[in-house]
Amino acid sequence: MATKQGSTSALVMLPNDLIERIKDYKTTHKIRTRNDAIRSLIKKGLEADLEEDS
Numbered sequence: 001m002a003t004k005q006g007s008t009s010a011l012v013m014l015p016n017d018l019i020e021r022i023k024d025y026k027t028t029h030k031i032r033t034r035n036d037a038i039r040s041l042i043k044k045g046l047e048a049d050l051e052e053d054s
């Protein structure tokens with residue numbers, strides 16, 4: 001589902017232990033929402049992957 005900002009919604013099922021780790025990351029990094037924390041983690045992971053490929 002596209003939104004006005006050019007974003008797409010994606011439903012992802014995650015195990016409870018991963019959700020807890022995301023909550024910890026959100027709190028530690030003072031991120032406002034869980035969605036923002038998930039986006040941040042995905043971005044960091046993709047950037048790290050690009051660095052490995054270089």
